[in-house]
Amino acid sequence: MVVLECRAVNRRCRLLACALALIAATFARPAAQQVPVFRTAVDLVNVGVTVTDRKGRLMTGLTAGDFEVYEDGQKQAVRYFAAGDGHDQAGSEMHLGLLLDVSESMGEDIKFTRTAAIKFLNTLLDAVDVTVVDFDTEVRAARYSQNEFARLIERIRQQKTTGMTALYDAIGVYLDGASAQDGRKIMLLYTDGGDTRSSLRLSELIDLLKASDATVYAIGELEHQSSSARERARSLLQTIAQTTGGQAFFPSSVKELEQMYDKVLAEIRAQYTIGYLSTNEKTDGSWRKVEIKIATKDSRDLRIRSRKGYFAPYKPAKP
Numbered sequence: 001m002v003v004l005e006c007r008a009v010n011r012r013c014r015l016l017a018c019a020l021a022l023i024a025a026t027f028a029r030p031a032a033q034q035v036p037v038f039r040t041a042v043d044l045v046n047v048g049v050t051v052t053d054r055k056g057r058l059m060t061g062l063t064a065g066d067f068e069v070y071e072d073g074q075k076q077a078v079r080y081f082a083a084g085d086g087h088d089q090a091g092s093e094m095h096l097g098l099l100l101d102v103s104e105s106m107g108e109d110i111k112f113t114r115t116a117a118i119k120f121l122n123t124l125l126d127a128v129d130v131t132v133v134d135f136d137t138e139v140r141a142a143r144y145s146q147n148e149f150a151r152l153i154e155r156i157r158q159q160k161t162t163g164m165t166a167l168y169d170a171i172g173v174y175l176d177g178a179s180a181q182d183g184r185k186i187m188l189l190y191t192d193g194g195d196t197r198s199s200l201r202l203s204e205l206i207d208l209l210k211a212s213d214a215t216v217y218a219i220g221e222l223e224h225q226s227s228s229a230r231e232r233a234r235s236l237l238q239t240i241a242q243t244t245g246g247q248a249f250f251p252s253s254v255k256e257l258e259q260m261y262d263k264v265l266a267e268i269r270a271q272y273t274i275g276y277l278s279t280n281e282k283t284d285g286s287w288r289k290v291e292i293k294i295a296t297k298d299s300r301d302l303r304i305r306s307r308k309g310y311f312a313p314y315k316p317a318k319p
Contacts, residue, residue, distance in 0.1 A: 001144050001151065044079070045071075048184070048215050048245055049272040049292050050305045058270040059302060068293040069276050071309075080275030093183035094268075096127035097174045097214065100156070101191035103136040103165035109221040110161050113190045116219065116257050117156050120188060121149070123261055124268070127186070131177060132156070135170035137163035137197050141177060167191055168198035168205045171240070175212045185214035186268055189240070193220050193233025202236075209243045210287070211311055215271070216241045217264050218248040219257075245306040278312075285314030 049067070051059040064081035098117060106113065121130065130152055133141040144152040171189070178185045200208075209216070218237040222230045237248040247267070251257040274292065289309045294302050 001142055001148055044275050045278055045290070045310060046080070046213055046273055046275045047290055047292060047306050048213070049274055050245065050267055050270065051272070051294070052303045052305070054301055054303070056303075058266055060270050062272065062294075064274075066294060066296055067272070067274055068295045069274060070291040070293065071276075071278055071280065072289050074279060076276040076279060078274055078276055080273070082273040094127045095129055095131070095178065095181045095183050095185050096124065097131045097133065097178060097185065097187035099170055099174060099187065099189040099191070100132065100134040100159060101136075101165060101167065101170075102134050102159045102161050103163055103196075104161050105165060105192055105194055105196075106221070107161045108224045109192065110159060112221060114156055114159060116251075117188075117190060118153055119257065120261055120264075121152070121156075124265060126268075128183070131174060133170050133174045134159055135166050136161070137166060139166055139170045139173050141173055143177070164197035165191075165194050166197040166199075167193075167195040168200040168202060171205060171216075172200050172208055175208050175214060178212065178214050184271075184273070185212075187214050187216045187244075187246075188264075189216060189218045189237075191218070191220065191237070192222060192225065193237050194229070206239070206243060207311075209240065210307070210309070212244070213307075214244060216244040216246040217267075218246070219260070220248060220250045222250055223252050242305075243307070247305075280312065283313045283315040286312050288312050 047069075051062060053059060060083075062083070064078050067078065067081075069076040069078060098121070100113060100117060102110065102113075125146075127146070129143055129145050131141060131143045132152065132155060133139060134155075142155070171187075174187060178187075195202075198205075218241045220233055220237045222233050225233065234248070234250060241248040247264075249260045249264070251260050278288070280288065287309055288311070290307070292304050292306050293299065294304065
């Protein structure tokens with residue numbers, strides 16, 4: 001088990017350093033990287049893609065030839081493609097992040113959260129490891145391998161609620177650790193959507209999410225909130241998830257939760273990964289818009305969900 005803890009003292013300085021390190025890592029990988037893995041490299045841009053029809057049904061069985069990739073309007077050549085359900089392919093190990101809000105505001109929902117998290121872990125057995133981040137006023141993180149499953153479950157069962165909510169900081173800590181992992185990165189977030197303690201600002205968190213190649217699925221437990229607070233939390237969690245090409249869900253019962261898990265698992269296993277080498281050689285650190293299109297004639301009936309772009313490499317101009 002690998003353990004990382006982020007305490008309240010000097011939290012902002014450390015998390016901003018984490019943010020800079022994560023973005024810098026995205027910008028500073030070797031330019032010669034062309035091996036078909038999911039590594040975040042300077043030239044090899046990897047995008048997770050989910051395709052559905054108009055009724056929301058997942059589309060599997062597509063090939064590399066069915067997709068077109070555009071960066072800032074310029075067509076790019078696909079250099080790497082992994083079809084859905086490709087968790088057993090070389091270089092595509094899956095890493096799971098499990099973020100649990102255990103702040104005082106979750107008091108009425110913590111039993112539901114514990115049950116939900118354990119149910120999901122018993123369902124998704126594809127991940128090679130699980131990083132658990134539980135957070136209240138402080139943020140605590142630990143990574144467990146598959147053979148430490150019993151210890152992982154025991155950690156979740158012992159969770160109790162206390163303190164304030166450092167939601168943004170918790171996501172930042174997870175993303176910083178995930179930046180060093182090669183493979184698919186899936187983050188599952190359980191929270192009531194409020195943040196009352198973080199040092200990271202929302203805009204800084206969004207930049208971190210844009211720089212990361214993790215896909216976020218958020219589970220919002222909002223039943224015990226006022227209607228106005230519920231709408232704010234719903235909007236926030238949808239923004240966090242959609243920035244990464246993921247989704248937010250808002251179950252109100254264990255029965256709904258099981259249906260939601262079926263959807264999340266189906267999405268994970270039906271996700272395509274497309275890699276390309278950008279034709280833009282500038283190293284100005286600017287945001288580059290990425291658009292994925294279906295090349296086939298019936299594309300009007302299909303819907304694509306993916307992250308919207310990435311930050312370019314950055315090298316300061318020589319004096």
